[in-house]
Amino acid sequence: MSPHRRNPVLAFxxxxxxxxxxxxxxxxxxxxxVNPLFLSPQSVKDLMLNATIMIILAVGQAIVVITRNVDLSVGSIVGLVAFGTGSIFDVAPGLPIPVVFLIGLVFGAVLGGINGLLVSVARVPALVVTLGTLYIYRGILASWAGSTQYFSGDMPSAFGALSVDTLLGIPYITIMAIVVVIVAAVVLGRTRGGRDLYAIGSDPAAAQLFGIPVTRRILTAFLASGALAGLAGVLYASRYNSVGALTGDGLELNVVAAVVVGGVAIFGGSGTVVGAGIGAVLLSTITSSLTATRVDKFWQQAIVGVLILAAIIVDRVVTLRNIRKLRVSEARDV
Incomplete structure (x- = not known):
């Protein structure tokens, strides 16, 4: 083994x-x-709040993408759960907030589970399934919500305070997002189930031969993505002034972009939820940065596109380099 490979700094x-x-x-x-006010206390708080929803969604999306799948329905799930949260408080304003979070998680998990069953059991490609459910869930939301909107004033003040109050300068909902990243990172990196997801993404057929329960693991990945989208939906209702038929519209593309930019291989098998979370923060910060520097927001889309292409190219280059090194090592052994 070469000295460079043993060097922990280089490895890092x-x-x-x-x-x-x-x-x-x-x-x-x-x-x-360019603008020193960008790092004022309030601006930093806004940066964290703006990234919170995206971080949670990116973690769930990363879990699915690692298995060589994708979930395009997360934006619609966020919209359904967010509007559902407003509906719950409208019907039962005294309902404990933890119960509302639990309902949101279960609601999201059920919607994600539908995706997972169609992908893992029915063997329908995830891109097709989740593109379909994206529109189905969005249609259900449009029919359910109509022109109705729920505003922050319609919900308990303690619920809205989750996006206002802080602990050591960090908003409560952002702390929740950090906890989600940590828990997901531990599960993926330290448990057999988490390692199985990487094996499935690397080679589903080989994973099946090795006795990995591929169907159950993929279903679990979609359940996790749906549950986290449900959590994001509840937090969305706390974070923003109103929820309605258009809540979460188009959010899924930004989430996929955050995951890819964060170093999760779009073809599965590699990447981390930490990287996905950082990618989410980066994309959210780009928007705030362009606003602070008075640059036209049109450039945000162009910059995100460049980042996605760069991430894919880097991933491809790294993959080819690793394959080349493996072949050289095998040739030397022979």
Whole structure:
């Protein structure tokens, strides 16, 4: 084994999350240099709040993408759960907030489970399934909500306070997002079930031969994605002034972009939820940065597109380099 491979510093720097984190730090520093108010206490709080929903959704999406699938219905699930949260408080204003969170998680898990059953049991491609449920769930929301909107004033003040109150300067809902990232990272990295997801993404057929319960694991991944989208939907109702038929519309594309930019391979088998979370923060910060520097928001889409292409190219280059090294090592052994 070469000295470079034993060097923990070099090993750390080779992590996929490092370039993304570096880009985030550089973006913040450049924006601060142009507009010092960008890092004022209130601006920093707003940055964290703006990234919270995206972080949670990116974690759920990363779990699915690691298995070589994708969930395009998360934006619609967020909309359904967010509007459902407003409906619950309208019908039962005295309902304990933890119960509302539990209902949101279960509601999201059921919607995600429908995706998972169609993908894992019926063997329908995830892209087709979730594209269909994206429109089905959105149609249900449009029919359910109609022109009705629930505003922050219609919900308990303690619920809205989750997005206002802080602990050590960090909003409560952002702390929830951080906990989600930590728990998901531990599960994926330290449990057999988590490692199975990577094996499935790397080679589903080989995973099946090795006795990995592929069907159950993929279903679990979609359940997790749906549950986290449900959590994001409840937090959305707390974070924003109103929820209605258009809540969460188009959110799924930004979530997929955050996951890819965060270093999760779109073809599955590699990446981390930490990287996905950093990617979510980076994309959210880009919007705030452009606003702070008075750059036309049109450029946000172009920048995100460039980041996605760059992430895919880097992933491909790294994959080819690893394959080349493996072949060289095998040739030497022979």
């Amino acid at each position: 720097l080779r992590q996929r999350e490092i370039p993304v984190a570096g880009a985030l730090v550089l973006l913040v520093l450049v924006t601060f240099a």
